[in-house]
Amino acid sequence: MIVQKYGGSSLSTIDKMRKIASRIIQSFEEKGPLIVVLSAMGNATNDLLHLASNASKNPSKRELDMLLATGEQVSTSLLSMMLNDANKKAVALNGFQAGIKTEGKFTKNKIKDIDINRINHYLNNDTIVIITGFQGVNQTGDITTLGRGGSDTTAVALSAKYLCDCEIYTDVDGIYTMDPRFQKNAKKLSIISYEEMSELAYLGANIMEPRAVEIAQKYNVNVYVGSAHEKKGGTWIKENPKMIEQKHITGLSVKDDIVMISLHKMANGQKNIATLFNALAEHEINVDMISQTPLENNLLSLAFTAPIEDLIAIKSILKPFRENHTIASIDIDTTLSKVSLVGIGMRSYSGIASRIFELLNIHAIDYKLTTTSDISISYTIPTNQTRLATQILAEAFNLGVES
Amino acid sequence: MIVQKYGGSSLSTIDKMRKIASRIIQSFEEKGPLIVVLSAMGNATNDLLHLASNASKNPSKRELDMLLATGEQVSTSLLSMMLNDANKKAVALNGFQAGIKTEGKFTKNKIKDIDINRINHYLNNDTIVIITGFQGVNQTGDITTLGRGGSDTTAVALSAKYLCDCEIYTDVDGIYTMDPRFQKNAKKLSIISYEEMSELAYLGANIMEPRAVEIAQKYNVNVYVGSAHEKKGGTWIKENPKMIEQKHITGLSVKDDIVMISLHKMANGQKNIATLFNALAEHEINVDMISQTPLENNLLSLAFTAPIEDLIAIKSILKPFRENHTIASIDIDTTLSKVSLVGIGMRSYSGIASRIFELLNIHAIDYKLTTTSDISISYTIPTNQTRLATQILAEAFNLGVES
Numbered sequence: 001m002i003v004q005k006y007g008g009s010s011l012s013t014i015d016k017m018r019k020i021a022s023r024i025i026q027s028f029e030e031k032g033p034l035i036v037v038l039s040a041m042g043n044a045t046n047d048l049l050h051l052a053s054n055a056s057k058n059p060s061k062r063e064l065d066m067l068l069a070t071g072e073q074v075s076t077s078l079l080s081m082m083l084n085d086a087n088k089k090a091v092a093l094n095g096f097q098a099g100i101k102t103e104g105k106f107t108k109n110k111i112k113d114i115d116i117n118r119i120n121h122y123l124n125n126d127t128i129v130i131i132t133g134f135q136g137v138n139q140t141g142d143i144t145t146l147g148r149g150g151s152d153t154t155a156v157a158l159s160a161k162y163l164c165d166c167e168i169y170t171d172v173d174g175i176y177t178m179d180p181r182f183q184k185n186a187k188k189l190s191i192i193s194y195e196e197m198s199e200l201a202y203l204g205a206n207i208m209e210p211r212a213v214e215i216a217q218k219y220n221v222n223v224y225v226g227s228a229h230e231k232k233g234g235t236w237i238k239e240n241p242k243m244i245e246q247k248h249i250t251g252l253s254v255k256d257d258i259v260m261i262s263l264h265k266m267a268n269g270q271k272n273i274a275t276l277f278n279a280l281a282e283h284e285i286n287v288d289m290i291s292q293t294p295l296e297n298n299l300l301s302l303a304f305t306a307p308i309e310d311l312i313a314i315k316s317i318l319k320p321f322r323e324n325h326t327i328a329s330i331d332i333d334t335t336l337s338k339v340s341l342v343g344i345g346m347r348s349y350s351g352i353a354s355r356i357f358e359l360l361n362i363h364a365i366d367y368k369l370t371t372t373s374d375i376s377i378s379y380t381i382p383t384n385q386t387r388l389a390t391q392i393l394a395e396a397f398n399l400g401v402e403s
Numbered sequence: 404m405i406v407q408k409y410g411g412s413s414l415s416t417i418d419k420m421r422k423i424a425s426r427i428i429q430s431f432e433e434k435g436p437l438i439v440v441l442s443a444m445g446n447a448t449n450d451l452l453h454l455a456s457n458a459s460k461n462p463s464k465r466e467l468d469m470l471l472a473t474g475e476q477v478s479t480s481l482l483s484m485m486l487n488d489a490n491k492k493a494v495a496l497n498g499f500q501a502g503i504k505t506e507g508k509f510t511k512n513k514i515k516d517i518d519i520n521r522i523n524h525y526l527n528n529d530t531i532v533i534i535t536g537f538q539g540v541n542q543t544g545d546i547t548t549l550g551r552g553g554s555d556t557t558a559v560a561l562s563a564k565y566l567c568d569c570e571i572y573t574d575v576d577g578i579y580t581m582d583p584r585f586q587k588n589a590k591k592l593s594i595i596s597y598e599e600m601s602e603l604a605y606l607g608a609n610i611m612e613p614r615a616v617e618i619a620q621k622y623n624v625n626v627y628v629g630s631a632h633e634k635k636g637g638t639w640i641k642e643n644p645k646m647i648e649q650k651h652i653t654g655l656s657v658k659d660d661i662v663m664i665s666l667h668k669m670a671n672g673q674k675n676i677a678t679l680f681n682a683l684a685e686h687e688i689n690v691d692m693i694s695q696t697p698l699e700n701n702l703l704s705l706a707f708t709a710p711i712e713d714l715i716a717i718k719s720i721l722k723p724f725r726e727n728h729t730i731a732s733i734d735i736d737t738t739l740s741k742v743s744l745v746g747i748g749m750r751s752y753s754g755i756a757s758r759i760f761e762l763l764n765i766h767a768i769d770y771k772l773t774t775t776s777d778i779s780i781s782y783t784i785p786t787n788q789t790r791l792a793t794q795i796l797a798e799a800f801n802l803g804v805e806s
Contacts, residue, residue, distance in 0.1 A: 014457045017458070018458075051417070052484060054417045055481040060487040063483045063484045063495050064484070066476060066495055066497070067481065067484075069476070070476050073472070073473050073476075074454070076469075077467070078455065080469075081455060082459060085462075085463075091466075094469070096544075141521070143497075
């Protein structure tokens with residue numbers, strides 16, 4: 001029993017889809033029972049979003065979910081037709097038919113449970129089950145979607161239910177120490193731990209939906225991430241593999257398009273920070289790094305980063321906030337990138353942070369904000385210095401292939 | 404309480420859809436509770452069919468229904484967004500959410516029942532309910548579609564359930580005595596009986612789905628057919644209105660693109676006819692007119708018409724059939740059209756058939772096959788004589804506007 005997930009880029013045309021159909025048939029014949037989770041074809045979800053934004057300035061979320069859910073219904077029914085055409089028993093199931101039950105919320109819902117009775121009926125009948133990713137049905141029977149990358153979540157949740165491996169096929173051929181689109185010498189990892197993958201996903205590596213990694217970790221699902229066009233050579237995401245413990249740093253990620261907001265010398269700090277972050281949360285602004293420093297006289301300074309696309313919303317919150325509170329000054333800096341280093345090895349090896357600070361200092365890289373977690377450390381640095389910084393850090397922590 | 408149905412051509416763009424949204428709001432404010440049934444946007448259904456035919460030479464019907472059903476889910480969710488945007492409470496429901504229960508079959512299913520609990524919940528809450536036409540869910544939870552024109556069926560079935568009027572808005576502004584696209588002097592009818600409408604629909608007038616008319620008749624639903632861009636001036640379909648009884652003929656229709664097959668001097672007629680028509684039914688060929696004449700020596704001659712697009716399939720059936728049976732000759736004629744005259748008046752006025760035969764004879768119109776029903780009479784005549792025939796018949800039975 002395996003769950004496979006194919007992303008939209010490998011389903012963007014009928015011809016590409018036909019190749020995926022062949023792969024699925026081969027896998028079924030070689031390895032047996034199979035659940036396949038699909039994203040929408042190519043840019044279908046974006047096209048539907050575009051249609052919605054033409055129809056309404058502020059599309060109601062319930063109807064938006066109903067609209068977006070059609071994307072996967074199209075891809076699954078077409079793929080199932082192809083399998084039937086090749087004389088394979090196959091059936092396409094949408095979220096409601098596959099028993100994928102979600103919580104009440106729209107557009108960014110969570111899977112509550114999966115009623116696998118109907119899936120089992122087909123599996124027991126030698127049928128390949130093709131399930132729409134990204135969607136489910138809530139208690140009132142409304143269609144709800146799981147947010148961007150939600151098909152990963154669907155696939156991992158099904159694997160958790162069936163206690164089987166999950167294969168995520170995508171347009172990258174595995175997980176690298178650094179982003180191979182920008183770092184030519186990035187090394188591909190054959191294995192990575194859930195925790196490192198979680199940090200990498202949250203830190204902007206964009207390979208797999210963070211919630212999907214969380215579910216995999218919670219239910220101990222082995223996840224394979226690899227190319228939809230190759231059979232092997234991808235990366236396994238598993239529980240703390242020993243070989244990784246020996247490395248200090250597993251991966252490095254760079255996130256551009258961030259904005260850093262600094263509020264200097266704010267009075268009545270703690271209460272006001274709560275007010276500010278409540279307002280940001282209400283506007284669904286994903287605040288990322290947060291750093292605050294207490295000053296004398298009950299003053300404090302606060303800095304945080306957020307995606308640059310939220311800048312207009314942030315400004316609309318800061319304006320009244322500033323009027324109602326005592327703040328010396330507010331800086332908005334859009335010239336920065338975030339560089340993060342991740343590794344379980346950080347736990348057991350001390351001195352990694354100091355080594356990084358030393359390297360940045362030697363090379364005059366002007367870091368602003370620093371935040372750390374148990375297995376990661378992140379810096380905001382000027383975007384025009386990211387090339388230099390990644391080069392130095394990759395070399396220091398052996399992240400690149402030898403040239 | 405009203406049910407309104409809007410066809411795909413009035414929903415082909417976001418702008419057109421916005422006009423429909425305004426109409427719906429106005430109707431809701433003026434007349435109260437409203438269920439709206441929508442077709443897919445413009446050519447969406449054909450585009451999806453095209454996608455399916457690219458994916459598979461012979462798409463499995465279950466998956467095809469699942470694919471096609473997305474068309475109405477897109478149009479209903481977009482329209483509902485527009486109504487919400489205008490601060491109107493509205494909700495889009497697909498077939499399963501609207502409780503539209505169908506029988507087991509795919510692609511040409513029938514509505515078995517409608518569980519209106521969920522619809523009522525919204526109606527009681529001052530919400531405009533937008534329902535996907537053309538689709539429902541069968542007992543096993545599979546999505547099934549109702550065949551071409553199935554949205555009409557959905558709308559009329561909902562009207563039957565609510566004992567209310569049904570308004571069908573389309574790209575024609577009513578029902579005419581003849582097809583106004585080809586007969587410039589056709590007269591618009593303000594009222595027509597179910598029976599006449601049934602005959603006109605079956606005979607090729609293509610304005611409303613025949614099954615929808617049947618359901619309207621069965622449950623005595625008053626149906627208004629009119630333009631989606633005008634408010635009045637359409638045609639009511641009702642139970643035998645008296646004013647129509649006084650006319651001999653209510654309408655005339657012409658159907659091109661037919662093929663007439665004639666089998667001459669076939670032995671063991673009755674048994675063989677059954678074999679042949681079983682084979683045609685298995686290939687889902689819509690045999691239309693059928694005429695058979697017994698000859699001496701247990702021989703008979705048979706002629707029937709079918710849509711010209713079924714000719715290849717018909718030939719594939721006739722070839723083995725001819726080899727296995729004794730038939731003097733088989734003719735295939737693709738140069739014919741079918742002209743039909745419909746009127747409840749035929750019941751009470753005798754001599755209409757003879758008047759028509761006389762007219763055709765006088766003007767040397769070469770009719771081949773003739774079939775009659777209680778309120779209609781149809782002829783196949785050479786396509787190049789249809790213009791002359793309709794002119795003569797329209798004049799004789801007062802079907803044209805006075806010029």
